[in-house]
Every structure is written in structure tokens, then in C-alpha cells.
Amino acid sequence: xxxxxxxxxxxxxxxxxxxxxxxxxxxxxxxxxxxxxxxxxxxxxxxxxxxxxxxxxxxxxxxxxxxxxxxxxxxxxxxxxxxxxxxxxxxxxxxxxxxxxxxxxxxxxxxxxxxxxxxxxxxxxxxxxxxxxxxxxxxxxxxxxxxxxxxxxxxxxxxxxxxxxxxxxxxxxxxxxxxxxxxxxxxxxxxxxxxxxxxxxxxxxxxxxxxxxxxxxxxxxxxxxxxxxxxxxxxxxxxxxxxxxxxxxxxxxxxxxxxxxxxxxxxxxxxxxxxxxxxxxxxxxxxxxxxxxxxxxxxxxxxxxxxxxxxxxxxxxxxxxxxxxxxxxxxxxxxxxxxxxxxxxxxxxxxxxxxxxxxxxxxxxxxxxxxxxxxxxxxxxxxxxxxxxxxxxxxxxxxxxxxxxxxxxxxxxxxxxxxxxxxxxxxxxxxxxxxxxxxxxxxxxxxxxxxxxxxxxxxxxxxxxxxxxxxxxxxxxxxxxxxxxxxxxxxxxxxxxxxxxxxxxxxxxxxxxxxxxxxxxxxxxxxxxxxxxxxxxxxxxxxxxxxxxxxxxxxxxxxxxxxxxxxxxxxxxxxxxxxxxxxxxxxxxxxxxxxxxxxxxxxxxxxxxxxxxxxxxxxxxxxxxxxxxxxxxxxxxxxxxxxxxxxxxxxxxxxxxxxxxxxxxxxxxxxxxxxxxxxxxxxxxxxxxxxxxxxxxxxxxxxxxxxxxxxxxxxxxxxxxxxxxxxxxxxxxxxxxxxxxxxxxxxxxxxxxxxxxxxxxxxxxxxxxxxxxxxxxxxx
Amino acid sequence: xxxxxxxxxxxxxxxxxxxxxxxxxxxxxxxxxxxxxxxxxxxxxxxxxxxxxxxxxxxxxxxxxxxxxxxxxxxxxxxxxxxxxxxxxxxxxxxxxxxxxxxxxxxxxxxxxxxxxxxxxxxxxxxxxxxxxxxxxxxxxxxxxxxxxxxxxxxxxxxxxxx
Numbered sequence: 001x002x003x004x005x006x007x008x009x010x011x012x013x014x015x016x017x018x019x020x021x022x023x024x025x026x027x028x029x030x031x032x033x034x035x036x037x038x039x040x041x042x043x044x045x046x047x048x049x050x051x052x053x054x055x056x057x058x059x060x061x062x063x064x065x066x067x068x069x070x071x072x073x074x075x076x077x078x079x080x081x082x083x084x085x086x087x088x089x090x091x092x093x094x095x096x097x098x099x100x101x102x103x104x105x106x107x108x109x110x111x112x113x114x115x116x117x118x119x120x121x122x123x124x125x126x127x128x129x130x131x132x133x134x135x136x137x138x139x140x141x142x143x144x145x146x147x148x149x150x151x152x153x154x155x156x157x158x159x160x161x162x163x164x165x166x167x168x169x170x171x172x173x174x175x176x177x178x179x180x181x182x183x184x185x186x187x188x189x190x191x192x193x194x195x196x197x198x199x200x201x202x203x204x205x206x207x208x209x210x211x212x213x214x215x216x217x218x219x220x221x222x223x224x225x226x227x228x229x230x231x232x233x234x235x236x237x238x239x240x241x242x243x244x245x246x247x248x249x250x251x252x253x254x255x256x257x258x259x260x261x262x263x264x265x266x267x268x269x270x271x272x273x274x275x276x277x278x279x280x281x282x283x284x285x286x287x288x289x290x291x292x293x294x295x296x297x298x299x300x301x302x303x304x305x306x307x308x309x310x311x312x313x314x315x316x317x318x319x320x321x322x323x324x325x326x327x328x329x330x331x332x333x334x335x336x337x338x339x340x341x342x343x344x345x346x347x348x349x350x351x352x353x354x355x356x357x358x359x360x361x362x363x364x365x366x367x368x369x370x371x372x373x374x375x376x377x378x379x380x381x382x383x384x385x386x387x388x389x390x391x392x393x394x395x396x397x398x399x400x401x402x403x404x405x406x407x408x409x410x411x412x413x414x415x416x417x418x419x420x421x422x423x424x425x426x427x428x429x430x431x432x433x434x435x436x437x438x439x440x441x442x443x444x445x446x447x448x449x450x451x452x453x454x455x456x457x458x459x460x461x462x463x464x465x466x467x468x469x470x471x472x473x474x475x476x477x478x479x480x481x482x483x484x485x486x487x488x489x490x491x492x493x494x495x496x497x498x499x500x501x502x503x504x505x506x507x508x509x510x511x512x513x514x515x516x517x518x519x520x521x522x523x524x525x526x527x528x529x530x531x532x533x534x535x536x537x538x539x540x541x542x543x544x545x546x547x548x549x550x551x552x553x554x555x556x557x558x559x560x561x562x563x564x565x566x567x568x569x570x571x572x573x574x575x576x577x578x579x580x581x582x583x584x585x586x587x588x589x590x591x592x593x594x595x596x597x598x599x600x601x602x603x604x605x606x607x608x609x610x611x612x613x614x615x616x617x618x619x620x621x622x623x624x625x626x627x628x629x630x631x632x633x634x635x636x637x638x639x640x641x642x643x644x645x646x647x648x649x650x651x652x653x654x655x656x657x658x659x660x661x662x663x664x665x666x667x668x669x670x671x672x673x674x675x676x677x678x679x680x681x682x683x684x685x686x687x688x689x690x691x692x693x694x695x696x697x698x699x700x701x702x703x704x705x706x707x708x709x710x711x712x713x714x715x716x717x718x719x720x721x722x723x724x725x726x727x728x729x730x731x732x733x734x735x736x737x738x739x740x741x742x743x744x745x746x747x748x749x750x751x752x753x754x755x756x757x758x759x760x761x762x763x764x765x766x767x768x769x770x771x772x773x774x775x776x777x778x779x780x
Numbered sequence: 781x782x783x784x785x786x787x788x789x790x791x792x793x794x795x796x797x798x799x800x801x802x803x804x805x806x807x808x809x810x811x812x813x814x815x816x817x818x819x820x821x822x823x824x825x826x827x828x829x830x831x832x833x834x835x836x837x838x839x840x841x842x843x844x845x846x847x848x849x850x851x852x853x854x855x856x857x858x859x860x861x862x863x864x865x866x867x868x869x870x871x872x873x874x875x876x877x878x879x880x881x882x883x884x885x886x887x888x889x890x891x892x893x894x895x896x897x898x899x900x901x902x903x904x905x906x907x908x909x910x911x912x913x914x915x916x917x918x919x920x921x922x923x924x925x926x927x928x929x930x931x932x933x934x935x936x937x938x939x940x941x942x943x
Contacts, residue, residue: 023872030880031868031887033815033855040814200915202819202827202881253817253881254915287820495879495916669875673917677878680918703824703913711906711919 013513015576017504018731021669022514025500026251026493035251038206038223039284046208047076049272049283050128051265052118052135053293054110057362057696058144058157061107061137064118069134074127077275078135080118081107084271089233091261091367092333093467095622099167099329101160102365104237104267110139111159111327112364113696114293119268121281146696148324148359149301159327159360167325168333168358172340172625174412175351180316184307186391192304192380193762196324196691197297197684199369200708203253204290209269210280217244218270225255225492226532229467231524233262234270242524245270249522255494256681257368258295260534261330291701295367296691298323298335298358302380312394314403316351317343317381323366323373325358330367332358333622334466339373341625342742343381344411345459345633346422347403352412362696368534370678374460374742375685379763382456382746387759395439396750397430400457400637407724413626414618415633419724419734421661422635426457428659428720429637443755448647451654452755456743457637461630462735463537463615472614473542474528475549477506479557479607481599483592485516487549490530491542492522496737497670498538502546504666505730509550511574512591528612536735539666540631543730544613553609560598560605561588615728632726634734636660638679640747641715644755646774649767653683653715653748660719663726663734675719675740682744684709690764784848788813789857797844804828804839807854815855815884819913826912829885830854836892838911855884858891867891870929871922878916886912890926898934902927 014022029035066078081103090100106115118135122128143157150156151165159165181187208221218240224230227247235242252259265283272281285294304319321339325332336356343352371378389399405411407420430436433453443450465471476488487506493499503517521527530542554574561579562569571582579588589597598605615631641655656679665671688707692699700706725732745763753759758773781796788811797806804821807813807830816839817827823841830839831853858865867887870876877883886909893900893908900908905926906919914922 021875024875024877026880027872027877028864030877030883031855031864031871032859033813033884035880036814037817037881039818202817202825202879202913202915204819251880253819254879256915287822287824495881497878669921673875673878673921676918676920677916678918680920681915702822703820704822708913708915709918710911710913711909711923714906714919717918717920 013515015513016508017514018508018666019664021667022500022504024497025503025519037203037251037253038208038221039203041208041221041282043208043210043280046280046282047121047123047276048125048128049119049121049269049281050132051116051268051283052132054113054115054117056110056139056141057113058142058159059110059139060142061109061117062140063138065136066118068136069120069131072127072131072134074123075120075131076123076279077121077272078118078131079105079268079271079275081105083275084237085239087237087239089237089262090329091331091467092329094465094469096168096333099333102328104264112362114364115327116264119272121272121276144362144696146361146363146693148322148361151359151361159362162360165360166357167329167360168336170333170336170340170356170622172352172354177316177318177351177353180351181307181318184315185310186388187305187307188387188391189305190384190387190761192302192383194300194376194379195763196299197369197689198291198691198706199256199258199295201254201256201258204285204287205259205263205265205294206282206284207266207269208280208282209273211270211274211278213278217246219246219248220266220270221248221250222266223252223259224249225252225259225494225534227492227522227524228490228529229260229532230262230266232467234267237267246525249492252492252494255533256370257534259494260368260532287703288701291691291706292698293364295330295365297369298325298366298373298376300339300376304380304384306384306388308388308392310392312392312399312402314347314349317349318353321354321356323356323358324361324363326361326363326365328365330365331466332366334464335368335373339377342374342377342459344413345415345417346405346457348405350412363693364698370681371738371741374458374738378456378458378742379745379749382743383749383759383761386454386750386753397426397435397455400455401426414628416628417633418728419632419663419726420635421722421724422457422459424722425635425637425659425661428722429455429639429657432657432659432718432720433639435639439754445643448645449643450646450755452642452644452751452753454640454747454750454754455637456746456750458739458742460634460739460742461535462540462632462634463630464535466531468531470614471531471537471541472612473530473545474612475542475546476528477549477553477609479553479595481595483516483595484518485512487517487519487546488527489519489521489542489546490527491538492533494533496533496674497667498533498542500670501539501543501666505543505546506550508731509547510554512577536634536737536739538735539733540729540735541613541615543733545611547730548611548613549609552611553607556605556607556609557594557598560603561594564597632728632734634661634736634739636739636743638743638747640751642748642751642755644752644770646756649770651687651752651765651770655716655718657718658720658740659722660736660740661722661724662736663729664723664732665721666731666733671736672719674737676717678740679717679744680709680714682741686745686748686763686765688764782845784845786847787851789853799845801844802840803842803844803847806844807839813854813856817881817884819881826889827882827885829888829912831888831892834892834895836889853888855888858887866932867926867929870925870932874921874925874928876917876921876925882912882914886914886922894930894933899930
């Protein structure tokens with residue numbers, strides 16, 4: 001066969017797709033409206049489910065009487081805790097079994113406004129809503145506590161059994177901090193306050209449950225980032241075999257950490273279906289429920305005290321972090337760990353002493369949200385670092401360069417940083433922003449408007465063990481007789497583009513066109529296990545599993561060709577749809593011919609490649625913070641350029657520059673998209689997003705009252721890659737879905753200081769806070 | 781109940797609608813145009829955007845009865861004979877799609893703009909889609925995509941001056 005013919009055949013196909021901005025595998029279905037989300041599901045006979053939630057922040061449940069509701073025509077089922085085995089679930093059960101603290105339906109006590117007590121299924125929404133009102137619950141109101149600092153006091157109302165309502169206490173402790181502080185040339189203390197925030201994914205939480213009576217099995221379609229985690233919690237709380245529960249993820253309309261767990265509505269939809277004799281039940285959150293009763297960002301208070309030498313050497317970082325955890329633990333331990341332990345990924349520090357407290361309150365449940373606690377820590381630590389640098393009259397960029405971690409180093413807490421582009425990120429950010437010409441220079445654009453520039457840096461993990469001893473991912477690749485290729489992955493694409501990345505990685509490794517690959521993802525009965533989409537782990541961990549599966553499939557093909565053609569398998573490869581000799585890239589046969597050979601009379605070999613990957617980590621000792629949590633680490637530096645109006649206090653972010661060590665970009669456009677999305681989310685959290693509470697009730701549960709960034713609020717964004725080709729990453733790639741959110745708030749706050757000389761230490765940075773600070777500065 | 785005649789995606793429908801039935805309910809629940817998304821039902825997010833007589837409206841704030849005699853376009857009506865609209869092509873090419881939940885409404889809002897103003901500036905694009913929330917992309921690639929589509933729709937036109 002002539003090679004020319006081959007070139008024609010692969011026209012309009014993308015060969016060697018890794019590193020190319022190929023169109024997303026799901027984009028066509030999404031732009032035509034054909035993509036199906038759990039929210040779109042409609043099954044024959046499907047009932048509408050609704051959750052009964054506590055109207056009280058803290059109360060004993062004395063009696064639940066559903067008899068009046070049961071009599072309402074159109075009601076098909078009502079469930080309470082009595083319909084299930086009363087087993088608690090949690091999210092960090094592997095390292096923190098004592099944080100497993102929530103019943104899917106509460107029966108003894110409610111701990112926040114919204115706590116689920118019962119659920120109803122009815123023929124329509126109106127009937128379901130009426131039925132909720134007919135369920136009689138008798139409560140004995142208990143004193144409630146809404147401030148973490150008050151909940152810690154000895155006489156505060158007891159929410160769970162944890163002493164002083166301290167649900168999680170986590171130390172991070174190395175070196176001799178007191179000595180280091182005493183020997184420092186400059187020491188400063190700062191307190192930072194961080195508010196709560198909402199994920200605000202556009203697709204609300206939705207659960208469609210169906211119980212099959214004949215087999216006693218459950219199918220749950222849910223809008224989730226972690227179908228296998230949901231299955232595990234469902235099996236536990238329903239006392240069923242995991243194999244009898246099938247969790248299916250369809251397209252997911254955004255997650256951002258808010259869809260990482262089983263929710264009581266998942267549990268209730270399945271239980272209601274069981275009780276109504278196998279009729280499917282769908283429960284959807286309204287936008288108000290979404291804001292008020294799902295999960296939210298942990299509000300935190302950071303108290304930091306750190307020291308430096310005159311030459312800029314960071315000597316010690318000490319302090320404490322108090323997080324308002326709300327009514328249950330959720331992913332709280334991991335959030336606190338992320339809030340205190342990232343510092344050593346960024347700064348070469350040997351003396352560090354931080355204590356993290358996660359406190360139960362009667363507020364809604366705080367949980368995982370993009371960056372875990374890293375966003376809060378990013379604001380506090382990076383603002384604090386700027387102030388330390390200024391205290392010794394050192395350029396904050398220079399200060400960061402001097403103290404930044406290096407490649408191939410082991411940190412004081414035994415993190416193994418292999419590839420590390422942090423210093424290059426800082427240098428590039430300085431160059432791209434013309435930092436040296438602009439930082440600390442003339443500030444006035446007009447009489448009222450001052451301009452400023454500020455920096456923040458960050459590091460992030462790519463994977464973290466949460467609920468199991470391992471965090472393996474697996475991929476199966478089958479190459480059919482007609483040359484079509486199916487990829488089965490448990491990784492949950494929630495919009496970040498992991499299905500596309502998996503297809504690119506598989507095509508690259510297998511040597512075929514990207515367009516051949518079809519991805520079937522995240523169905524617990526069909527796809528291999530995957531812990532879920534969190535901790536920026538999917539490209540790195542699931543990507544390696546996919547690469548391994550493709551390598552396995554390729555090996556099977558090459559085995560047969562070598563045998564048939566009496567060649568050495570090790571001399572062969574598949575590249576760009578052709579089998580070639582490695583040495584001189586000479587043509588052996590086309591990929592299609594190779595597949596025909598595999599499926600021929602003599603061989604009849606069904607091609608099924610398998611791969612899995614579990615990153616090399618060490619267990620973290622949560623008494624000290626020692627241990628290598630992730631297989632590799634990502635780094636970045638961000639520079640914000642702002643304009644501050646001295647008269648109105650208004651801040652305009654003019655430009656953001658993000659320089660990111662992404663290892664190697666599997667899909668550059670997708671990577672830029674993640675960075676742009678993170679930065680804009682970060683600007684929202686810095687300047688106006690603020691989920692507000694009054695006595696445990698969210699007071700702004702709508703898009704008109706909780707302000708998300710809109711298209712008219714976005715600055716110019718310049719996104720630059722530093723390619724460090726991580727030795728463990730698939731094709732050198734690192735995970736990067738969260739890191740860009742971490743330094744944004746501090747970069748903006750530091751830029752505001754550069755512009756007008758005030759450092760705002762509590763988010764969001766509103767015009768009122770700036771005006772107040774300017775007034776105080778003038779008075780000084 | 782009211783009888784209405786409405787053209788949806790160039791097909792005439794004669795329907796009976798309840799007085800309280802929302803346009804989003806008619807389109808999604810009765811006619812199966814599931815590309816019209818549901819997110820807040822309060823008119824704040826834009827994911828339920830459709831075109832009524834060429835103008836972008838929020839189908840959660842409009843009664844089905846109000847479209848009597850009108851022409852409605854949903855995202856399903858944008859491609860013709862399997863050929864994608866230039867906006868759909870541009871959203872794919874420019875990486876403007878992530879979770880996809882805002883995408884149908886975003887594309888329709890952009891279509892309403894381009895039908896009125898074939899070569900908008902970046903600022904005009906940003907203003908035109910200001911009512912459509914996106915939590916994934918940061919809007920950067922969406923604005924790029926709309927700009928790209930405007931060039932494809934009017935290949936001979938001068939590229940407009942950006943801000």
C-alpha cells in the first residue's frame with residue numbers, strides 16, 4: 001500500500017493530538033443542546049421528590065408524624081430515618097474515621113437550617129410540596145451557635161460529641177519557631193478574615209433514583225464529580241452491596257467541589273423509589289436550596305506571626321487557623337490540611353508551627369470547594385508575605401524568589417518536589433508584567449484613580465487520599481474489528497475536559513487519530529474505578545491509567561505484527577495511524593491493516609487494553625503534617641494590575657498575568673480555559689462574592705443577591721505556561737484545575753496596596769472597606 | 781387554557797397552554813427541547829435563553845401563552861440540515877465550551893446580537909451576554925468565539941476595533 005494513500009486517509013484527522021488544542025469530545029453535543037444532563041432525565045412514570053428540611057438551626061427531634069401527608073392524594077411514598085438502617089456517612093473516613101458524623105436522614109437532632117429529616121415522592125411538584133407541609137415534626141429547640149470562635153468556648157451549646165465543638169484539630173509543626181522568631185530581624189503578626197462562598201454550578205444538584213424490585217438493585221443518576229464515592233456511601237448507609245448499586249454520571253453542569261459526596265437527596269431518591277414499588281423518583285434542588293443547603297466554602301480566620309532576616313530569608317511561620325465547619329464534617333479535614341500544609345510546597349521553610357481548628361457550628365455544612373482550603377490560605381499567606389517583604393524594604397517578587405522551593409527537593413515535612421517551575425514562574429511573571437518598572441512607582445492615572453501591581457504565588461497537589469487507602473484510577477481500551485476505539489474511564493468530566501484529555505492521551509500513546517476515540521465515562525457498573533474529580537488529580541492519575549491502557553493495547557497489536565512479519569516487537573511502534581520501524585520510521589503497515597491482521601483467521605485476537613495508576617505517595621502523619629501527599633506538585637505565580645478609585649473605593653482589575661508550571665499541556669486551549677475560569681472565579685471571591693448568614697440562614701440565596709462575575713466584569717488575562725515535563729506525569733503533564741484560584745485574592749489585595757497604600761485583610765474587598773482604610777491611613 | 785399557534789424552530793405548532801404555563805415548561809417538559817436549560821427559574825442566570833421573534837428572552841420569565849403568533853428559536857433550531865451555525869462552530873473551535881450548561885443560552889444571546897450588529901466590538905459582545913452566567917470559562921473564550929463567528933458570518937467585513 002502506498003504511503004500517499006495513507007496521507008489522504010488521515011486528512012482531517014488529528015494524529016499525535018497531545019499538545020494540540022483539539023476540539024472537545026463533547027463540544028458538538030453541547031453547542032447543539034443535545035448533551036444530556038441528569039437534570040434532563042425523564043423516565044416513564046417518574047415521581048417528583050422533595051426533601052423535608054429543618055426550619056431550626058439546632059433542635060431535638062421529638063416526633064415525626066407522616067400520617068397526614070400519607071393520606072394526601074397523589075403522594076406515593078414518604079421516607080424517614082425509620083426506613084433505613086440509620087448508619088452515618090462521611091467523606092474523609094480513611095484518615096479521619098471520627099469525622100463520619102451525618103445521617104442521610106436525621107432522627108434525633110437537627111443541627112442546621114436545612115438538615116434533612118424526611119422526603120416525599122408524589123405525582124407532581126405541587127403535591128410533593130403540599131405533602132411536606134403535612135408532615136408534623138415536633139422539635140425541642142436547643143441553643144444554637146453561629147460563630148466558630150464562640151462555639152469553641154467551654155459553655156457553648158454542644159453540637160456533636162466533640163469537645164468544645166472542635167471537630168478537627170490539625171497541627172503542622174516542624175523546627176524551633178520560638179528560637180527562629182527571636183533571631184529574626186523583623187517579625188509581624190496579621191489577622192485575616194475569609195467569608196463563605198458558593199460553588200454556584202449552573203446545573204443544580206439532581207438525583208434520579210430507581211429501585212428494581214426483582215433484583216433488589218438500585219440505579220442512581222446523579223450530577224456528581226465522584227460516582228464511586230457516592231456508590232460507597234450509598235452502599236454503607238443502605239447496608240447494601242456496592243455491586244447492587246449502579247451510579248451513573250451523565251454530563252454534569254459544573255461541580256467545583258460541590259458535588260463530591262453522596263447527598264441525602266441521592267439516598268432519598270433511591271429509598272423513595274424502593275418504597276413506591278420501583279417507580280423512578282427525581283429530586284432537584286431549587287436555586288435557593290442550592291445556595292442554602294448543599295455545601296459552601298469554609299469561612300476562616302487566619303492569625304499569622306512570622307519572621308524574616310534583613311537579607312529576606314524567611315525564618316519562621318507560625319499561627320492558627322479557625323474554620324467554621326458548619327453542622328457536619330464533610331471534607332473538612334482535607335480542607336483544613338490544605339489550609340495549613342501548602343505553605344511548605346511554596347516556601348523553603350524549616351520552622352513552621354500552625355494549628356488548624358475546624359469548628360462545628362449551627363451554620364450550613366462547609367465542604368470542599370475548588371482549592372479546598374488553599375484559596376483561604378492563598379489570600380492570608382500571600383498577603384502576609386508581601387507585608388513581611390515590605391517590612392524589610394525588599395521587593396516582594398525578589399522576596400518570593402529568594403524563599404521559593406526548588407526542583408528535586410524534599411521539604412521539611414517530607415514532600416518530594418521533583419519537577420518544580422516555581423522560580424521560573426516568578427521570573428516570567430516579573431518579566432511579563434514589567435514588574436521592575438512598575439512596582440512601587442508613580443501611581444496616579446488621574447486625580448482619583450491610582451494604579452497598582454501585586455503578586456501572589458501558589459502550589460497545588462495532584463491527588464490526595466480522601467476516603468480510601470488508595471487513589472487508583474483505571475482505564476479499559478477496546479479496539480474493535482472496524483478500527484473504532486472505545487475508552488472506558490471512571491474519571492468524572494464535569495466540564496473541565498477530562499474526557500477529551502483521556503482521548504488525546506490514548507490516541508497519542510496508541511498512535512492513532514484523536515477522532516477514533518469514543519469515551520464512555522463514570523458509570524460504576526461499566527467503567528473501572530476512579531476516586532473522582534478532585535484535588536486536580538484526573539489528568540495526572542487517570543491520565544496515567546489511560547496511557548498505560550493504551551500502551552497495553554498497542555503491545556498486543558505489535559505482538560501480532562511481529563509474529564506475522566517475523567520482526568522484533570521492540571523494533572516496532574505505531575505512530576500517526578501507521579505501524580513503523582522505530583529506527584528509521586519506515587512504513588510497515590497502516591493501523592487499519594494491523595487491526596485486520598489482529599482479527600484475521602489465524603489470530604482472532606480481541607484487543608482489550610488495561611491500565612491503572614496509583615501515585616507514589618507516603619501516608620501523611622496528621623499529628624505533625626509529615627508525609628508526601630501527592631505524586632507531583634504544580635506551581636504558579638500571578639500578577640494583578642488594578643486601578644483603585646480613591647473617591648469611590650472601587651477596584652477595577654485591569655489585567656491578570658498567570659504563569660503556571662503545568663508540566664506539559666495535553667490540550668493547551670483547555671488548560672488556558674481552566675486558568676481563565678479560575679481567575680475570574682477568584683476575582684469574584686476577592687471583590688464581591690460573600691455568602692451571608694443570619695442566625696444560620698443564608699440571606700442571599702439567589703443570583704440576584706449573590707453576585708457572580710459576569711462578562712462585563714472580566715479583565716484582560718494573559719496565561720503563560722512553564723513546561724517542566726514532569727517525569728511522572730502522562731507526557732509530562734501535571735494537574736492544574738485549582739491552582740490558579742489560589743493566589744488571585746492576594747495578588748489583587750497586594751496590588752491595591754501598591755496603588756493606594758492600604759492592605760485589606762478581610763474579603764471581599766468592598767469599596768466601603770477601602771474608603772475606611774484610606775480614611776484611617778490619612779488620620780495616622 | 782388557551783389555544784396558541786407558534787412557530788418553533790421553523791415548524792408550526794398548534795397547542796393548548798395553561799394560563800400559568802411558562803415558556804420554559806412548554807419547551808422543555810412538553811416539547812422536549814432540552815437544550816433550553818433550567819438553573820434558577822428567577823430570570824437571573826440566562827441558561828433558559830431562547831429567541832422570540834429574533835430577540836433573546838428568558839423563557840423562565842415568559843408565559844407560554846405570550847408566544848402566540850410568534851416565532852421561537854431554541855438551540856435545537858440553530859443548525860440547518862446538520863450544518864452547524866457559525867456561532868456553534870466558533871464555540872467549538874475557540875474552546876468556549878466547558879460544562880456546557882450555559883452554552884445554549886449563551887449562543888442564542890450571541891445570535892441575537894450578531895443578527896442586530898454583525899460586527900460588534902468586544903465591549904458590545906460583553907454587554908450582550910451580560911445576562912448569561914458562566915461559572916467555568918471566565919467568559920474569555922466565549923467572547924473570542926462570538927468575535928470569531930462574526931468574522932465568519934461576514935467574511936468581507938472589516939474586523940471591528942476592539943476595546
